[in-house]
Amino acid sequence: xxxxxKLVPQGYxxxxxxxxxxxxxFETFNKPNVHLVDIKDTxxxxxxxxxxxxxxxxYELDVIVFxxxxxxxxxxxxxxxxxxxxxxxxxDRWQDGPTAxxxxxxxxxxxxxxxxxxxxxxxxxxxxxxxxxDVEWIAGCIEYAEQHGLSAIEPTADAERAWVEYTADLVEGxxxxxxxxxxxxxxxxxxxxxxxxxxxxxxxxxxxxxxxxEAGYSGFQLTERRGD
Numbered sequence: 361x362x363x364x365x366k367l368v369p370q371g372y373x374x375x376x377x378x379x380x381x382x383x384x385x386f387e388t389f390n391k392p393n394v395h396l397v398d399i400k401d402t403x404x405x406x407x408x409x410x411x412x413x414x415x416x417x418x419y420e421l422d423v424i425v426f427x428x429x430x431x432x433x434x435x436x437x438x439x440x441x442x443x444x445x446x447x448x449x450x451x452d453r454w455q456d457g458p459t460a461x462x463x464x465x466x467x468x469x470x471x472x473x474x475x476x477x478x479x480x481x482x483x484x485x486x487x488x489x490x491x492x493x494d495v496e497w498i499a500g501c502i503e504y505a506e507q508h509g510l511s512a513i514e515p516t517a518d519a520e521r522a523w524v525e526y527t528a529d530l531v532e533g534x535x536x537x538x539x540x541x542x543x544x545x546x547x548x549x550x551x552x553x554x555x556x557x558x559x560x561x562x563x564x565x566x567x568x569x570x571x572x573x574e575a576g577y578s579g580f581q582l583t584e585r586r587g588d
Contacts, residue, residue: 372539457554461515519579
């Protein structure tokens with residue numbers, strides 16, 4: 361019973377975080393060679409030559425897998441010193457939370473396209489399908505720019521703001537907001553608590569992206585290439 365109680369999600373409603381759906385996950389903890397140690401109650405004290413010491417007990421281990429969370433949506437971008445117009449750093453632009461138009465481009469950062477960026481549905485849908493869409497859409501955008509003699513393409517501040525607000529409106533009132541999840545950046549100390557994914561689904565997202573492209577990239581500022 362003690363083990364089962366530790367495996368029950370605490371402090372948030374079901375589906376506010378991803379539920380465990382793996383086959384035989386819970387049954388695994390009934391095996392004689394499996395022990396559940398809650399490091400919230402008894403934190404890891406130290407690594408040892410043969411494993412870990414927790415709560416005064418040393419556990420001999422062959423492999424240690426560290427799964428401490430990750431900096432979703434922004435981590436990989438902010439580890440690069442990306443600068444936009446007038447030398448503005450992306451890290452400064454996102455200091456109050458990440459923003460992007462369609463999760464694909466950022467106002468003030470011409471020709472910077474993002475795959476699975478903020479305000480994109482990827483992590484809440486079929487991720488490979490979402491990645492394929494983003495890559496194909498970006499390739500089409502580059503082709504359009506080349507065919508129309510453009511040197512730069514970037515979203516307008518108004519278009520980006522409208523998409524960010526739309527994304528925020530969709531998630532407001534949902535159970536997603538009731539859990540301290542990595543979707544909100546809660547696993548990163550000091551990171552702004554902003555729900556970073558688009559929850560409208562891949563079909564609605566693809567439809568909107570198609571409409572933008574077919575309208576000559578509405579919401580984007582297009583800069584024509586200057587003559588030599």
